[in-house]
Structure formats: C-alpha cells, structure tokens
Amino acid sequence: MGIDIYAIKPSPPCRAVFLVAKAIGLDYNLKIVDMEKGENRTPEFLKMNPAHTVPVMTDGELSIGDSKAIITYMMNQYAPANLQSLYPRDPAARALVDQRLYFDSQLFASLRGIVFPLVFMKDLKQSQANMPRVDENMALLETFLTRSTYLAGEHLTIADLAMLSNVSSVETGGLDMSRWPHVQAWLAKLKAELPYYEQANGEGAQMMGAMYKNALKELGGK
Numbered sequence: 186m187g188i189d190i191y192a193i194k195p196s197p198p199c200r201a202v203f204l205v206a207k208a209i210g211l212d213y214n215l216k217i218v219d220m221e222k223g224e225n226r227t228p229e230f231l232k233m234n235p236a237h238t239v240p241v242m243t244d245g246e247l248s249i250g251d252s253k254a255i256i257t258y259m260m261n262q263y264a265p266a267n268l269q270s271l272y273p274r275d276p277a278a279r280a281l282v283d284q285r286l287y288f289d290s291q292l293f294a295s296l297r298g299i300v301f302p303l304v305f306m307k308d309l310k311q312s313q314a315n316m317p318r319v320d321e322n323m324a325l326l327e328t329f330l331t332r333s334t335y336l337a338g339e340h341l342t343i344a345d346l347a348m349l350s351n352v353s354s355v356e357t358g359g360l361d362m363s364r365w366p367h368v369q370a371w372l373a374k375l376k377a378e379l380p381y382y383e384q385a386n387g388e389g390a391q392m393m394g395a396m397y398k399n400a401l402k403e404l405g406g407k
C-alpha cells in the first residue's frame with residue numbers, strides 16, 4: 186500500500202518528483218521501469234498512463250502521469266502545514282509558481298529535442314538543429330533569475346525543484362553555463378542548500394549527462 190512512483194533515475198521529470206517528495210518528507214515505493222524491455226508500454230502500464238511516459242504515481246485509486254500533476258498533488262495532499270510555502274495557497278503567489286512550472290515543461294521539451302535525437306536516433310544534425318530552442322529557454326530562465334533569488338520569488342518553491350532537475354542536466358551535459366551567470370549562481374545555491382540534492386537528483390543528473398556526452402562523442406559532435 187502507500188504511494189508508488191514508477192520512474193527511472195536519469196529522467197528529469199522523475200527527479201523533480203524525487204526532489205519534491207524529499208522536500209516534504211513523503212515516503213513512496215520506487216518502481217524502476219525498464220524502458221529498454223518496453224515496461225512502459227505493457228497493458229498494465231498504459232492503463233496507468235496512456236502516454237507511456239515516466240514518472241507515474243499511484244495513490245490508492247488514483248493513477249496519474251506527468252511530473253507537474255504529480256508534484257502539485259503531493260503538495261496539495263501531503264505537504265505539512267509548515268512547508269505549504271513550497272506551493273503557496275495564495276492565488277497570486279501560486280499563479281507565479283504555476284507559470285514557472287509551465288515554463289519548465291517548455292524547457293524540458295526543448296532539452297528532449299536535443300537529447301532524444303542524439304541518444305536514441307543517433308541523429309546529430311537533428312539534435313544540433315534543435316539547440317537554439319534550448320538556448321532561447323535558458324536565456325529566458327536567466328531573465329527570470331535576474332528578477333528574484335528563487336525562480337518564483339524570494340523563497341524556495343516546487344518551481345525551483347522542478348527546474349533544478351532540468352538545469353542540472355544542462356550542466357552535466359556539458360553545455361556552456363557561463364552564458365547564464367544568474368542560472369549558474371542559482372544552481373550552486375540550491376546544491377548547497379538542499380541536503381537531499383545528491384540522492385534525489387545529483388546521481389541521476391550525472392547519468393543523463395553521461396548519456397548525452399557519450400552519444401555526442403560517438404557521433405563526432407561538440
């Protein structure tokens with residue numbers, strides 16, 4: 186019984202879920218999905234999430250895919266009162282967090298656009314063609330982070346934790362982070378502040394970065 190999370194460690198959306206669970210001290214059973222064996226396309230998995238993506242969460246009768254739906258549910262259902270500021274109840278403050286979460290999905294989609302063709306299709310050209318979208322989103326993130334210390338204001342929210350899973354992958358993937366100094370400073374600050382960083386995110390980010398860099402090397406890219 187309890188909460189089950191179907192996931193893989195390198196995936197940024199899965200790491201967003203690990204980070205938020207750690208932040209609020211929520212226990213769950215981790216069910217690693219073997220994507221190479223097609224475990225995300227079995228009838229049982231597709232019943233939980235027809236989009237065949239990880240992460241998926243089950244909690245009693247509820248099965249839900251998409252990291253944003255999962256982390257906001259976790260906050261709404263399980264966050265203790267003293268941690269509500271991670272996903273504020275005030276509509277205006279929450280709107281800001283939600284906006285950053287939607288932006289994070291956009292940034293993830295652009296990252297997928299460089300990783301998927303390279304790692305799974307061995308298509309360097311397509312990956313490189315998609316790179317400007319990543320740069321554009323990272324520049325937008327830089328702009329947000331010139332306006333506030335954290336992504337949605339002056340304190341940590343789940344928008345930071347979701348974005349952290351993506352930006353740490355940009356760093357481990359070897360992209361030139363010096364182009365976005367506020368993002369670099371924010372990343373260093375979160376790594377230092379979150380005692381659960383390494384366990385929930387660091388190890389998986391290294392795995393993702395290695396997959397990207399190895400494929401790039403294999404295909405002769407830079």
Ligand SMILES: N[C@@H](CCC(=O)N[C@@H](CS)C(=O)NCC(=O)O)C(=O)O
Pocket residue numbers: 196197198225236237238239240250251252253290
């Ligand atoms: N918007 C989704 C994206 C999830 C996603 O694309 N997950 C990838 C791994 S990083 C996946 O499961 N891909 C397998 C597939 O598309 O079949 C979320 O935030 O959960």
